[in-house]
Amino acid sequence: MNIAANPVVQADETVYLKDYQKPTYLVESVHLDIQVFDDYTIVNSVLHMQRQAEGPLVLLGRELELKCVKINDDVLSEAQYQLDTEQLVILNTPEKLKLETSVHIHPETNTMLEGLYKAGDLFVTQNEPEGFRKITFYPDRPDVLSVFTTRVEADKKYPILLANGNLLEKGEVNATRHYAIWEDPTKKPAYLFACVVGDLAVLKDHYVTSEGRDVALEIYAIEKDIPKCHIAMEALKHSMRWDEEHYGLPYDLDNYMIVAVSQFNMGAMENKGLNIFNTACVLADEEYTTDGAIMRVQSVIAHEYFHNWTGNRITCRDWFQLCLKEGLTVFRDQSFSEDLQSAAVQRIDDVSVLKSHQFPEDAGPLSHPPRPDHFVEINNFYTATVYEKGAEINRMMATLLGKAKYRAGTDEYFRRHDGQAVTVEDWITSLSAGSGVDLSAFLRWYNQPGTPTLHVHADYDATAKTYQLSFKQSLKANAKYPDLKAVPIPVAVALFNPNTGEQYTLHSSDLFENHVQDGMYLFDQDEASIVFTDVAQAPVVSLLRNFSAPVNLVFDYSDDALAFLIQHETNGFNQWQATQTLLERILLNGHAAQSYIDALKHTLPAVVKKDPLLASRLLDVPSENYLASLIDNNYSPEHVKAIRSQLIQTVAEAMGEFWKDTYKSLDPAKQSEFSQAMGERALKNIMLSYMATQKDKEVFDLAFAQFSDSKNITERLGALKVLVWYDAPQATDALATFYTRFKDEPLALDQWFMIQAAHPNLTEAQLKALATHPDYDLGTPNRIRAVIGGLNSRPVNAWSFGVQHAVELAKYLDEKNPIIGSRLLQALSRWYTLAEPKRSEVLQALKDVQPSIRSKNVSETLSSILNA
Numbered sequence: 001m002n003i004a005a006n007p008v009v010q011a012d013e014t015v016y017l018k019d020y021q022k023p024t025y026l027v028e029s030v031h032l033d034i035q036v037f038d039d040y041t042i043v044n045s046v047l048h049m050q051r052q053a054e055g056p057l058v059l060l061g062r063e064l065e066l067k068c069v070k071i072n073d074d075v076l077s078e079a080q081y082q083l084d085t086e087q088l089v090i091l092n093t094p095e096k097l098k099l100e101t102s103v104h105i106h107p108e109t110n111t112m113l114e115g116l117y118k119a120g121d122l123f124v125t126q127n128e129p130e131g132f133r134k135i136t137f138y139p140d141r142p143d144v145l146s147v148f149t150t151r152v153e154a155d156k157k158y159p160i161l162l163a164n165g166n167l168l169e170k171g172e173v174n175a176t177r178h179y180a181i182w183e184d185p186t187k188k189p190a191y192l193f194a195c196v197v198g199d200l201a202v203l204k205d206h207y208v209t210s211e212g213r214d215v216a217l218e219i220y221a222i223e224k225d226i227p228k229c230h231i232a233m234e235a236l237k238h239s240m241r242w243d244e245e246h247y248g249l250p251y252d253l254d255n256y257m258i259v260a261v262s263q264f265n266m267g268a269m270e271n272k273g274l275n276i277f278n279t280a281c282v283l284a285d286e287e288y289t290t291d292g293a294i295m296r297v298q299s300v301i302a303h304e305y306f307h308n309w310t311g312n313r314i315t316c317r318d319w320f321q322l323c324l325k326e327g328l329t330v331f332r333d334q335s336f337s338e339d340l341q342s343a344a345v346q347r348i349d350d351v352s353v354l355k356s357h358q359f360p361e362d363a364g365p366l367s368h369p370p371r372p373d374h375f376v377e378i379n380n381f382y383t384a385t386v387y388e389k390g391a392e393i394n395r396m397m398a399t400l401l402g403k404a405k406y407r408a409g410t411d412e413y414f415r416r417h418d419g420q421a422v423t424v425e426d427w428i429t430s431l432s433a434g435s436g437v438d439l440s441a442f443l444r445w446y447n448q449p450g451t452p453t454l455h456v457h458a459d460y461d462a463t464a465k466t467y468q469l470s471f472k473q474s475l476k477a478n479a480k481y482p483d484l485k486a487v488p489i490p491v492a493v494a495l496f497n498p499n500t501g502e503q504y505t506l507h508s509s510d511l512f513e514n515h516v517q518d519g520m521y522l523f524d525q526d527e528a529s530i531v532f533t534d535v536a537q538a539p540v541v542s543l544l545r546n547f548s549a550p551v552n553l554v555f556d557y558s559d560d561a562l563a564f565l566i567q568h569e570t571n572g573f574n575q576w577q578a579t580q581t582l583l584e585r586i587l588l589n590g591h592a593a594q595s596y597i598d599a600l601k602h603t604l605p606a607v608v609k610k611d612p613l614l615a616s617r618l619l620d621v622p623s624e625n626y627l628a629s630l631i632d633n634n635y636s637p638e639h640v641k642a643i644r645s646q647l648i649q650t651v652a653e654a655m656g657e658f659w660k661d662t663y664k665s666l667d668p669a670k671q672s673e674f675s676q677a678m679g680e681r682a683l684k685n686i687m688l689s690y691m692a693t694q695k696d697k698e699v700f701d702l703a704f705a706q707f708s709d710s711k712n713i714t715e716r717l718g719a720l721k722v723l724v725w726y727d728a729p730q731a732t733d734a735l736a737t738f739y740t741r742f743k744d745e746p747l748a749l750d751q752w753f754m755i756q757a758a759h760p761n762l763t764e765a766q767l768k769a770l771a772t773h774p775d776y777d778l779g780t781p782n783r784i785r786a787v788i789g790g791l792n793s794r795p796v797n798a799w800s801f802g803v804q805h806a807v808e809l810a811k812y813l814d815e816k817n818p819i820i821g822s823r824l825l826q827a828l829s830r831w832y833t834l835a836e837p838k839r840s841e842v843l844q845a846l847k848d849v850q851p852s853i854r855s856k857n858v859s860e861t862l863s864s865i866l867n868a
């Protein structure tokens with residue numbers, strides 16, 4: 001038998017979507033017995049299997065010490081199977097069989113944080129996408145769904161023994177060991193299996209579903225972190241209600257558990273009934289957690305909860321469909337978060353992430369469609385494109401359909417596919433059938449890479465009183481995906497009276513095929529135009545309101561029109577977008593800053609009073625990294641840094657006493673609403689940093705007082721940044737105070753590392769000092785990300801000595817934790833845009849490391865970026 005011919009199991013080759021084949025065997029039930037010991041773990045499994053297609057019985061397994069295989073109670077001899085580093089293939093198997101295996105594994109030395117691993121004193125699992133094969137031999141693919149019963153056994157020094165589902169039994173093995181047996185009644189793929197062994201405390205609550213089910217809710221964490229679990233618990237109950245109200249989806253088990261882990265590769269994992277969370281995405285308390293991080297905790301709690309229906313009950317047929325569950329679930333968590341704070345600000349924050357991460361990814365060598373058609377290492381495809389662009393595609397369809405039709409569409413999806421492993425086509429087909437609107441053209445968004453460019457041209461005819469908008473879309477083909485077709489683009493439009501600032505009522509000719517509603521038009525051809533009639537005067541147009549489609553808009557706005565929109569646009573998102581577009585012109589095209597300054601002067605004071613959070617966003621200045629993403633060649637980090645700080649100086653001076661007056665007028669402690677207080681804190685911190693650029697003598701005293709007097713970490717960190725980044729005399733002192741206060745609070749200490757790594761004039765020696773600090777830990781991804789994240793926020797440093805740091809780290813992680821190693825390198829993907837000699841230097845550093853790379857993860861990323 002030719003094993004290599006099976007694309008699903010060939011280790012070092014590209015896997016193609018077109019080669020998908022059904023699994024040869026289904027698993028009717030799984031019984032696992034996991035016995036944890038200090039220096040090894042025994043995993044015994046019993047699978048009841050049933051043939052469903054031609055071909056050999058293939059069980060995937062990696063780094064497993066096989067002790068025994070039995071079929072229908074007969075021990076197999078080595079001649080009866082083929083075993084290599086990736087799989088166990090058994091020949092001549094019957095239609096129906098009982099397969100038993102016994103393996104030993106080593107969670108205690110597992111540094112990859114995949115499969116079963118030990119994080120400090122806690123044993124936890126991470127099985128998405130392909131971790132389960134590191135626990136036992138199994139058809140580890142998402143289209144094999146089964147019912148799991150799990151027995152977990154360990155020393156009594158680990159009182160907590162958890163697995164998915166309901167606790168059936170708990171008892172003693174002997175004087176030192178105990179066990180628990182869990183049964184999960186819902187069929188699930190192996191990537192949703194989880195178990196936890198350790199010594200944790202628990203916060204308990206409960207929730208009664210719309211169906212009357214009383215669900216026990218439990219959040220497990222180390223004892224001292226339990227007080228930091230309340231915000232997550234409230235967010236969980238809120239999410240459960242939200243999904244009932246907005247999607248008609250109630251929870252389906254009698255318990256829901258969340259476990260907090262400090263060593264975790266990503267944010268969190270939606271294991272059925274037993275979520276495992278990075279501590280950074282579950283612990284939240286204003287004394288230790290920044291406002292931004294608190295918002296993130298709530299959205300990740302919602303995200304993982306929402307996966308129970310979009311991901312778990314309806315899962316993916318294969319990993320090419322990852323976007324089916326992730327894109328939809330991100331759209332759902334974004335919608336949830338829009339209910340938690342100002343919807344406009346939530347949209348601003350989501351689009352910021354999209355534009356600063358996904359757009360650059362899609363414009364560089366790592367570009368891929370939301371549903372790729374090939375990959376080497378699936379872990380490399382948990383990307384901004386799959387998550388964030390995926391969410392945008394769902395948002396576009398939801399926007400076009402409107403609430404009622406969208407709901408009819410999602411209802412149909414759950415009706416048709418509950419309990420199944422499906423594809424993106426199944427989703428679009430259900431949504432179309434339920435809503436009665438053909439959405440099949442949206443498949444192009446899933447299958448094509450690159451950000452489309454939307455060119456818009458406007459003509460006003462003063463005699464006819466007509467205003468014409470002409471649209472053209474262009475897509476950038478690449479070698480892997482050569483022929484691209486026009487995508488459907490919902491365009492939200494408003495026209496404003498230039499004198500009064502009021503919005504015109506729209507009367508349009510139906511030049512578009514689909515006229516959805518006034519102000520919303522579906523543009524789905526290469527070119528089309530629309531004519532608005534009865535437009536009294538040449539209007540100011542606002543395009544793509546609320547970012548109605550994830551495209552690059554090219555429209556010849558005048559600076560005055562943008563300044564007008566900053567003052568008059570009623571859609572908060574587009575008001576913000578106007579500030580950003582105007583600033584891009586000032587920064588990159590050398591336009592004068594005056595129109596921006598005037599618009600701020602007119603607009604901000606009122607917004608500060610009414611909506612401080614929105615006001616804080618209107619003061620955003622595009623980051624150096626974002627600006628860099630708009631520059632495709634001869635990029636000089638030093639130059640971008642210089643023009644950006646020049647602009648900030650200019651604005652700081654021009655606004656005079658505004659910063660100080662506003663600073664003094666704010667008192668977040670007086671606000672009872674969290675989002676109002678958050679807005680005031682954000683503003684206060686921005687005011688401080690603007691004052692610092694003016695070399696205001698008082699500012700360091702104000703900052704030091706804010707740092708010392710506040711118990712709220714958002715305020716403390718905002719002040720600490722100003723002190724450290726502007727080299728205030730109090731900086732060393734403040735850093736030492738912060739360290740003493742938070743040295744036993746890893747997440748707060750991450751911020752301490754981050755602030756220092758993000759010093760604008762960081763030296764190589766200082767970076768080294770951080771990376772060799774006793775509290776730096778290469779086994780904790782959060783700590784690595786704190787330093788690398790801080791460093792990368794300063795491209796001048798990141799693209800000089802930072803490159804060597806990143807490359808050495810990637811080389812180390814290639815062996816210890818390739819998922820993280822690969823992600824580190826993704827940040828270097830735009831090396832080819834740099835001006836010489838930097839470009840050649842970075843290229844050389846990347847080439848130098850290539851021969852020592854072993855993992856599929858890092859080598860796939862490295863070869864893609866070297867192919868730029």
Ligand code: TRP
Binds near residue numbers: 126267268270
């Ligand atoms: N499915 C997880 C989510 O909700 C993400 C995930 C994929 C993940 N692989 C992981 C999380 C590995 C932690 C570790 O987004």
Ligand code: ZN
Binds near residue numbers: 303307325326329
């Ligand atoms: Zn997810």
